[in-house]
Each structure stands twice: as C-alpha cells, then as structure tokens.
Amino acid sequence: xxxxxxFSRFWPYREGVGKLSxxxxxxESYPQHPKTPRLFWASPQSIDATGPWLVWSEAPSPELAASxxxxxxxxxxxxxxxxxxxxxxxxxxxxxxxxxxxxxLDVGPLSPQGRLECHLAANFHKPRTEARLVTAARSASTxxxxxxxxxxxxxxxxxxxxxxxxxxxxxxxxxxxxWIVRGHACLTVAPILAKLPPDDxxxxxxxxxxxxxxxxxxxxxxxxxxxxxxRTEQPLRDLVSCLGIEAAGQLSPKDAMARILEAARRLRYxxxxxxxxxxxxxxxxxxxxxxxxxxRTDQFETGHVELRLxxxxxxxxxxxxxxxxxxxxxxxxxxxxxxxA
Numbered sequence: 001x002x003x004x005x006x007f008s009r010f011w012p013y014r015e016g017v018g019k020l021s022x023x024x025x026x027x028e029s030y031p032q033h034p035k036t037p038r039l040f041w042a043s044p045q046s047i048d049a050t051g052p053w054l055v056w057s058e059a060p061s062p063e064l065a066a067s068x069x070x071x072x073x074x075x076x077x078x079x080x081x082x083x084x085x086x087x088x089x090x091x092x093x094x095x096x097x098x099x100x101x102x103x104x105l106d107v108g109p110l111s112p113q114g115r116l117e118c119h120l121a122a123n124f125h126k127p128r129t130e131a132r133l134v135t136a137a138r139s140a141s142t143x144x145x146x147x148x149x150x151x152x153x154x155x156x157x158x159x160x161x162x163x164x165x166x167x168x169x170x171x172x173x174x175x176x177x178x179w180i181v182r183g184h185a186c187l188t189v190a191p192i193l194a195k196l197p198p199d200d201x202x203x204x205x206x207x208x209x210x211x212x213x214x215x216x217x218x219x220x221x222x223x224x225x226x227x228x229x230x231r232t233e234q235p236l237r238d239l240v241s242c243l244g245i246e247a248a249g250q251l252s253p254k255d256a257m258a259r260i261l262e263a264a265r266r267l268r269y270x271x272x273x274x275x276x277x278x279x280x281x282x283x284x285x286x287x288x289x290x291x292x293x294x295x296r297t298d299q300f301e302t303g304h305v306e307l308r309l310x311x312x313x314x315x316x317x318x319x320x321x322x323x324x325x326x327x328x329x330x331x332x333x334x335x336x337x338x339x340x341a
Contacts, residue, residue, distance in 0.1 A: 041103060047085065051089075056120065073094060073103045076103040112143045116139060116153075130186060171194040176201070192223060204222065204225075221260070225264055286332040289327065293307070305336060
C-alpha cells in the first residue's frame with residue numbers, strides 16, 4: 001500500500017491557493033479564460049446573410065417551416081457578432097423562416113476562413129455531393145485558404161481521384177460552377193474542360209446549359225468535338241453550330257441529347273458514318289426474314305457479315321433455313337460485302 005506524507009496531501013490545496021494568488025497579483029501575465037458563448041435574440045433584418053462562406057446554406061424546406069411554426073426555434077443560428085451588422089455563419093433556413101425574432105449563438109470573432117470552417121462543421125451531416133464539394137472548394141480558394149487545408153476541411157484525401165478532379169475543376173471559370181450545381185455537368189469532365197481555351201469553353205456553354213448531361217455523354221461529346229477541331233483545324237465554335245441544337249430543342253431532352261451526340265459523332269468519324277449508312281441501306285434491301293439477324297463483325301476492315309439465329313423448337317430450324325433460302329440469291333449480298341472491304 002502506497003503511503004502519502006502530510007505534505008503530499010496538502011499540496012493540491014496549496015497549489016490551488018497559489019494559483020489564485022498569482023492570478024490576483026499578476027493578472028496581465030496570467031492567461032484568461034476563453035469567452036463564454038453568448039445567446040441573444042435578434043431580428044432577421046439585422047443579420048447579414050450574404051457572406052461567401054455560406055456555401056451549403058439552403059432555403060427553408062416546408063418541413064422546417066412547419067416545425068418552426070409548431071415548436072418555434074429550438075436550435076440557435078450561428079453568427080459572428082464581433083462587428084456590425086451581425087454576420088450569419090450558419091442557419092439560413094431558420095433565418096428566412098419568417099419569424100420576428102431568431103435565437104442567435106455568437107461564435108465570433110472569426111476570420112472569413114474561420115467562418116467557412118464553422119459553417120461546414122455545422123453541416124457535417126450533409127452528403128458530400130459534387131456540387132457541395134465544388135462550391136466549398138471554390139469559396140475556400142476565394143477566401144485564400146491553402147489547398148491542403150481545404151481538402152482536410154472537406155475530408156478529401158490529397159492523393160485521391162476526387163482531389164485531382166476538384167483541382168482541375170477550380171481551373172475553370174467560376175461561372176461554370178452553376179452547371180455542376182444544376183446537374184448539367186460532372187467532375188469527371190473537368191480534366192478535359194480544363195485544357196480548353198476560354199473561347200472554346202464559351203462555345204460549349206450553350207450545349208451544357210441546354211441539358212442535364214450524364215457523365216459518359218458529356219465526356220464523349222467534348223472529346224469528339226475537341227478531336228474534330230484538332231483534325232480539321234476548325235474553331236470549336238463552328239463545330240458547335242453544326243450540332244443542330246436549335247432543331248433538337250423540339251424533341252424530348254433524351255432524344256435531343258441523342259441527336260446532338262450523333263451529330264458530334266458524324267463530325268468526328270465522317271467516313272465511318274458514311275459506310276454505316278450504306279451498309280444499313282444494303283441490308284434493308286435484302287429483306288432478311290425473321291428470326292434471322294444480320295450484324296457486322298468489324299469496323300469495315302473486311303466484307304464479313306454475321307448471321308444470327310435464335311430458335312426455341314427443333315422445327316424452327318427447318319423453317320428458318322427455308323426462309324433464308326428464299327433470299328439467298330438476292331443481288332444485295334454482293335454489294336453488302338463489298339462495303340469497306
């Protein structure tokens with residue numbers, strides 16, 4: 001059993017008294033206690049909610065408005081009250097819910113970077129969507145935050161694919177952020193877009209603004225246009241005008257995007273598309289009976305044609321053979337196999 005002397009038992013009390021004495025006689029040299037958070041009520045009109053750090057703020061949802069009307073404000077908004085007017089740090093939905101007074105928690109004084117950190121920390125529960133990552137990274141860059149600190153704030157590993165795509169996207173004009181927020185673009189195309197000159201990005205804007213492109217479709221469209229511009233030495237603006245965006249606007253969004261993609265493919269592979277059209281025309285002239293199917297075996301390097309048959313009963317084989325025999329001597333077979341050979 002460990003034994004304690006009278007001195008060791010008395011020491012905690014003596015040390016506490018000494019601490020209070022030093023603080024009383026030398027207040028300048030003794031560290032002060034941190035500021036206690038302050039709660040207060042304020043009118044929404046007296047709070048500035050335009051700060052660039054409010055990147056994940058959202059308008060009040062119907063559910064939030066109903067809850068506030070039923071139970072009132074149960075959780076305070078976060079503000080920096082170290083200056084006038086009071087600056088909102090988080091809680092835009094509760095601020096705009098239409099109440100005369102709103103409960104505020106003063107978390108200031110904070111720097112603009114500190115307000116962004118506090119705002120994102122208060123919204124840690126929200127999914128890290130591409131739109132939220134882009135808006136937060138753009139705001140952090142505007143506020144002068146270091147890139148490594150930004151990635152740490154967003155819980156993104158500095159050597160991950162997401163970090164590389166975010167860095168590429170931030171090389172684009174800030175006006176392009178709206179397309180990823182609206183779901184018209186995605187981070188995957190950032191490396192392709194970042195290599196384009198400003199004039200080409202301007203030319204692409206109407207195409208991206210018109211439709212909500214999928215990841216694969218937009219990447220394919222931009223790649224085909226870029227490769228065609230390099231091959232033909234044409235400005236990308238002229239190529240975009242050949243896509244028929246105005247005419248496609250009369251179709252459904254899905255059909256319009258398919259038509260625009262097909263137009264871009266024709267620009268990129270004009271000879272291949274010409275051979276495909278000739279092949280389909282020749283195959284149609286033969287009139288291959290069902291259940292036979294005809295397909296190409298390659299990209300017109302040879303004249304090979306593949307015939308496929310699917311049957312479910314033994315007697316279907318004989319019926320299919322007789323149907324094929326009726327068109328076996330059609331002159332279109334020779335023309336079909338000569339296309340591209």
